[in-house]
Amino acid sequence: MKRTARARWSFVLLRGADKTVRQFQFSKRSVVAAPAAAVLAVSGCIAGVQLKSQLKINHLEDQLSEQSSQLSQNTAKKEEAIAALQREINRLSNQSKELAAKANDLQALETKLQQFIEKYGALTSSADPAGALGKSSADLKVKALSASSDGDGYTASPSPEMKLMAALANGSSLDLEALNEMVDAMEQTMAHSFRLAQQRQAELDAIPSGWPTTSRTMTSGFGYRKDPFTGKAIFHAGIDIAGESGDPVFSAANGEVIESGYSSSEGNYVVVDHGNGLCSVYMHLKQIEAREGETVVRGEKIGLLGSTGRSTGPHLHFQIMQSDKAVNPLPYLKLAK
Template identity: 45%
Template sequence: MRSASLPHRMTLLVLREANQPVKQIQVSKPFVIAVPIAALLSISGLIISLQMQSGHTISRLEDTLRLQNLKFEAIVTDKNEAIQRLQSQVITLSGQSKELMDRMERVSELEAELQSFIDKYGSKGDAGKLSSLSSLSLDESLGRGGEFIAVHDQEIEELAQETSDDFLEISAMLDEIEKNVPTTLQKAKQTQYSISGTPSEWPTLSTRLTSNFGYRTDPFTGKAAFHAGIDIAGKIGDPVYAVAAGKVIAAESNRSRGKYIIIQHPNGLQSWYMHLSEIKVSEGDTVKKGQTIAKMGNSGRSTGPHLHFEIVKGDKKVNPLSYLQ
């Protein structure tokens, strides 16, 4: 029995140190065969396990990459939408800028008209000229600098919206200016016309009176009579000036007044100039304050060279000295 079972067993020799005997271990042949097979199976299982784990890892990485791609695509889409919004806002702002520039030109024209009015009628004591809308200039060829501060897309969009809001406010301001400046200018012109049309300057170089306004003894009859103006002494040919701006409504001659002129002024006022030697204006002419309109004379019912001057207010003759400075 023992010899029959030997072929099914194997002897393993274990060599130890030189002074130690060799140790023999007998194992069955199936065990010797099973051990490598088990090792091979273990290694195969490990390889399969690693492959499966690698597959799961790769799958997770692919999922992560897909998610990142989706995020990147969403970011790119948002960027493209933001760029389109910015482009649309830039186009809108460009149109608004062009419109504002046109309106600024109109305001500049109104400003120039106001400045011309001030230059023509303003006094030396007026506070300086109107400031020019284009007084500031930008020269990028000169030195520039500053700390770098990055700007994000959201800030750019907010800036574009703020700029658009500013344009709307400026547009509203220009609306108000365009509406008010012409009205103000018209009122100023009317006021200036009223001022320049109010008698204030003497009609002659001379201020020496020979007869006052009111009751006096008539120089021809010696009787009491009402004198409707003042008589100003002078020489024949002395210049006679318009006491205020207005329109000539009469430039005629008759036996009593001699050669005479009547000028219509604002606010229902008229100025009358009588006993002239020469008339330099015609009916319908517009005259300015201080303009030479005639020469002093002795025509009509007169005792000598002088100017008979009257002021009429609402068809009522009033004292001219109340107006003359």
């Protein structure tokens, strides 16, 4: 390579002894421009690579941002799911507490029913006064503490609902909602049964079956007898019970005093209305201790045994009226324990 006088550059290419020598001439400007062009070309390549890399980086950043956003959404969904699960756990916990409270209420109600049955159940096996009682009083006795044909009665034996609830409670897949509905239904049924029991109890308490005196010595029965004053046959509308003057006289059943006073034949007397057309009458009292309009219960003292009015000696004339008609008191009194 040699430099010419005109600032040109010559390049001689020697390819071998048997090859032709080739010579190239370049101007100074060309020699200077070639490296610059090479630098520019390399720079362009580098810039292209950088641009491609930047585009890829931007694409990756976009993907990362999208994935981050999805991750945030998934995290939010998971947190929402966890919160929903926690709410469900709280709901089930509260439901379980409510169920336990209802179970306690049912147990208390069952205890009341059992106490009622133990207290009044024996009355159903007492002597049957049918045939001597009026129709409505017989219905009261028959219905008391027994299951009626239309399903309004109650029983102490386990109901199908109770058996199903026990099966659910012992199962491995307990459904609290179903059990809760079952308890609600049982609570309503037992509450209805208890109200019915109270109604039956009120009906029984209104039957004049309690002895009105401590003495049970009867001196004169119901029906025709010889009048102690005239000696003639006369209808005796009640029974006479012997006793000492001043002995307490009790109401035979729950009711309201609708009349009390004195008459020349009955002496001091008290009339108690028990409802359902039933009334009890107490005559020849030494003293009245219950006034008209007062509410009395079975066994409550309403007067003292005496011999006032048309009487031959201390005794109580006890009378039961069914729909304003005198009936034999003995079938009622036989209901007493």
